[in-house]
Amino acid sequence: MSRSVRTGALSFAALLAVAAVGGCSDGGADSARADTSAGQKLDWKSCPAPSDSEDASSGQAPGDSWECATLHAPLDYGRPKGDTIGIALIRAKATDPDHRIGSLFFNFGGPGGSGISTLPAFAEDYQNLRTRYDLVSFDPRGVGRSDGVKCLGDKDLDSYYAADSTPDDAAERRALLDRVKKYAAACEKNSGKVLAHVGTSNAARDMDLMREALGDAKLHYFGISYGTELGGVYAHLFPKKVGRALLDGVVDPTNDPVRSALGQAKGFQLALGNYLRACAGSRDNCPTERQIQRLLDRLDKRPAPAADGRKLTQSLASGGIAQSLYSKDFWDYLTEGVEDAENGDGKILLALGDSMNGRDKDGAYSSLQSSLTAVTCADFKQRYTADDIAGKVGEFRRASPVFGDFMAWSLTQCTGWPVSGEWDTPEVSAKGAAPMLVVGNTGDPATPYEGARRMARELGKGVGVELTYKGEGHGAYNSGNACVKRAVDAYLLDGTVPKDGKVCS
Structure with a gap:
């Protein structure tokens, strides 16, 4: 599975990232170059309603308490007077302005998740923080409204995500690599101008420009999943500008792509086991691990009918099962989805797989996965061949009989990518x-x-102060655990740093 599984968003709603609507300015002689200085004036206005592909659940604007603006940044920080890129911002002002601390910046993960759509969707979870902070989020460069990377069209993406991603022989390996390379070529054709500039280091520089443009002396930050990596890179680049920063659902910065994918294989296998044990103690129609394996094997050969004439393939089902393990709230969907698929109805697992891939009910895809690939490949130098991966499949299978093959072959993600990566590890x-x-x-x-x-x-x-939550699902603050919430709120609102090693259960 790709980096999206490692750093995925919070729920179905969070995975429905916004579509690309922005654009780079060429800064040429015939157009006035946008101001990219720290003193630029942000023109805050009412937020527009989302397009069909931005949010499948609502066509409404976020509401009167939200306002949107565009920050202008250099496309290439090495050429500060060159082309520019617009970074879409959203905010809701603090409800107790007399005790306002500043802005609290959110990044919800991916990479590829849209802050423009996600922060309003989850704002209720952060109402206590909003008393003293302006809640602020953004679409990072290459995501959603900030020149979201575009690769294939919707129909081609349907075929791409449904195709076999766990090859069983040399011919299937060649077919997989051919699809990946054609996808990369499409990304270069449709978004080539931004691909070299969408990496995490540049997103961190954008955050510091946001901080200055908003008038904050320090960057107060709430990073989830991949957002923790972005927060760590920001802290490295601008250590003296770090204010109060929370990293939740933490990416291991010491992992290269192989170790990261292997760690995910183990993590999803652990989560699957936890789900199966909990389900067996509370329901009668629970699957076993062996049943799930057999289902996936069967779908590899005979996809199941699903909605709108589509088929549930092995790849879509694997993504759907993984999606359901992000939160205990999804476990019932997994139970019903597996049972239905075994009986020839793939609708539930297909819906879960679509959510993982950023597809809405009308068949429109957000920039989620294309942006994820672009940021990942701009960050990491590693490029793996079929032989490289084939030699590692056994280790992945031992880590996870269910997810191992899928995780291993996701390492083709950057094969044939048109730009090189920045680092081995961040x-x-x-x-x-x-x-x-x-x-x-x-x-x-x-x-x-x-x-x-x-x-x-x-x-x-x-600098790093660790807090452990003994729980399930991806992340901790939004889990509903009162101990975690108290500790985080005390830190962000009052500056009270908990004892290193504190445990909540």
Whole structure:
């Protein structure tokens, strides 16, 4: 599975990221170049209603409390007077302005998740924080309204995501690599101008420009999933500008793509086992692991009928099963979906798989997965061949009989990508930064618990402060656990740093 599984968004709604509607300015002689200075004036206005592909659940604007603006940044920070890119912002002002601390920036993960659509959808969870902060989020460069990367059209994406992603022989391997390379070529054709500039380091630089444009002396930050990696990179680049920063659902910064995918295989296998045990103790129609394996094997040969004449393939079902493990709230869908698929009805697992891929009910795809691939390949240098991966499949299968093959072959993601990556692993050391709260969940499938400890260690002594949540699902703050919420709110609102190693259960 791709980096999207490792750093996926919070729920169905969070996966419905916005479509690309922005554009780069060429800064040529015939057009006035946008102001990219820290002193630029942000023109806050009422937010427009989302397009059909931005949010499948609502055609309404976020509401009167929300306003939107565009920050202008250099497309290439190495050429600060060159082309520009617009970064879409959204905010809701603090409800207690007399005690306002500043802006609290949110990134919800992916990479590829849209802050423009996600923050309003989950704003109720952050009402306590809003008393003293303006809640602010954004579509990172290459995502959604900030020149979201476009690759294939909707019909071609239907075929691409349905195709066999766990090849069983040399011919199927060649077919997989051919599809991946054609996808990369389409990304270059449709979004080539931005591909070299959508990496995490540039997104971190954009955040610092946002901070300055909003008049904040420090960056206060709430990063979830991939947002923790972005937060760590920001802290490395701008340690003296770190304010109060929460990293929740933590990406392990010491992992290369192979170790990350292998860790995810183990994480999703752990989460699957936890689901199966909990289900067996409460229901009569629970599947077994062996049943799920047999179902996936059968779908590899004979896809099941689903909605609107579409078929549930092995690839779509694997993504749907993984999606359902992000939260205990989805476990009932998994139970019913597996039972239905075994009886020849693939609608539920297909809907879950579509959610993972950013497809709405009308067949329109957000930029979620294309942006994810673009950011991942701009970040990481590694490019894997079929032989490289074939030699690792056994290790992945031992880590997860259910997800191992799928995870291993996701390593083709950047094969044939038209631009090179920046690093082997991200640098997050942040000597001199203020304490940053790093929250790990012991049952997290997408960002395994060990990553939190490694992130805290890499940030540096006195910077990374670890908090453990003994729970299930991806992330901790939105789990509903009162202990986690109290500790995080006390830190963000009052500056009270919990004891390093605190445990909530």
